[in-house]
Amino acid sequence: MSQATLAPESHSNLEDVKKASPRKGLAFWMAFLAVLASLFLSVLDLSAVPTALPTIVADLQGGDQYVWVGSAYSLASTAVLLLCGRMADIFGRRPVMLTSIALFALGSALAGAAHNMNMLVAARVIQGLGGGCIYAMTQIVTSDLVPLSERAAYQSALVMVYALAAGIGPFIGAILSEKASWRWIFYINLPLTGVAFTLVAVFLRVHTPGGAILTKLSRVDWTGNALIAAGSTFTLIGLIWGGVHYPWGSAHVLGPLISGVILIVAFFIYEVLFFRRSTSEENIGDSTSSATLPFDLLDNRTSLFAFVATFLHGITSVVLIYYMPVFFQACLGASPIRSSVDILPVALVMTPFAMLCGIIIKVTQKYRPINYLGWILLIVGFGLVTLLRPESPTAKWAGFQFIAAAGTGIIYASTLFPILAPLPVARNAAAVAFFAFCRSFAQV
DSSP states (O other): OOTTBOOOTTOSSHHHHHHHSOOOSHHHHHHHHHHHHHHHHHHHHHHHHHHHHHHHHHHHTOGGGGHHHHHHHHHHHHHTHHHHHHHHHHHOHHHHHHHHHHHHHHHHHHHHTOSSHHHHHHHHHHHHHHHHHHHHHHHHHHHHHSOGGGHHHHHHHHHHHHHHHHHHHHHHHHHHHHHSOTHHHHHTHHHHHHHHHHHHHHHOOOOOOOSOHHHHHHTSOHHHHHHHHHHHHHHHHHHHHBTTTBOTTSHHHHHHHHHHHHHHHHHHHHHHHHHTGGGSGGGTTOTTOOOSSOGGGSSSHHHHHHHHHHHHHHHHHHIIIIIHHHHHHHHSOOOHHHHHHHTHHHHHHHHHHHHHHHHHHHHHOBOHHHHHHHHHHHHHHHHHHTTOOTTOOHHHHHHHHHHHHHHHHHHHHHTHHHHHTTSOGGGHHHHHHHHHHHHHHHHO
16 A cells, blocks of 8 residues: 555455445444534634633633633643543443533533633643544544545535634634623533534444453553543643743643653653553454554554644644634734634635645545645745735735645645554554644643
8 A cells, every 4th residue: 555545444355444434324424423513612612712701801800810720721622632542442432422522511601601710720621631632522422423535525625614613703702701701712612512412323334342341441541541631730830831931841730741752751661561552453343452552553664654743733823723812912002803704714725725625635545745735835934924024015915825825734644644543453543543642731
């Protein structure tokens, strides 16, 4: 199999692929709609909160605790991603998806009812646990529903929903906080989670492994998950505090950073020493295999570099989605509503270019050329964004956003293909969970 083409996953001929492809009747489309609805609600919340943050902090008298409203969500969602992938393999996709949506709904209800910052931050942690798992599960379930050779169009649909939610989220957050109450940013999630939960419960019919609950729990790599969750959390806390709350050279920053790095290194050592056998090809389907990160995900150059590309893309995408509104408000004096309108070029451009990426990959069955184009646009676009000044005319900040958003949309839709193409289907959940972890860790 060429590393730049999409060959059928673990099937030797076209007839096998056709048999393996799910029948795309009403149940299939409703299941995919459930995936899209779940992704939409998690991204909408993530993008709506920042524009309403000044109003929230003023109402709850949050002071310098404001940073934790977003950070608590990001930390929790990142820490749970690898565990989510393993749980999906052990317990099945449907139970994990339903639990994730329920957690997100609980966190939303508590956040909307929060009467102080401590309660809001705690609620955001619960939301993050559910939201992070929802993000990973949408990719995992899509990988189950559609074979890799047909996945480009469906991956584009996921990107379209992500871009739509990310684009309208700031506008909805600004409208609700200024015209109604910031609490409705969280309460609006409740009917959406109800719809998503119902669709998943009724229509999502992917395989659920049998076995007793205690037996399944015993297969979870609790030590490995604890190490990577603690390591990533400490590292991100150090990065969040550095240069903002404390100097980079202070113990408050270096302590969490060093501890986090040590724990992450310990995680990799632990996985190698205790789960080397479970990552070998002959044991991929072994029911006793419970490695949090199977190392055969990283033993081919294509997947390895695609994970690195995903991490780098996660860093760059934050600039457009989160920091461009800050530029508009701080440098151009725009209101929250106006800044949410000014960033619309991102959503309006990312979506069609993601869809174009899907069409090109679908037609050519090659992912390398479109990845090259995406990275060229990203490099040029973000290079131009660095030239923006408070006196920059509309044509510049809109045009520069266009180029950067085009590259962002393409790469968002295309990096998963080189990750999955060299791997067997049995590694889909683990690969997608690590893919989501790389992107989420980078975006914090």
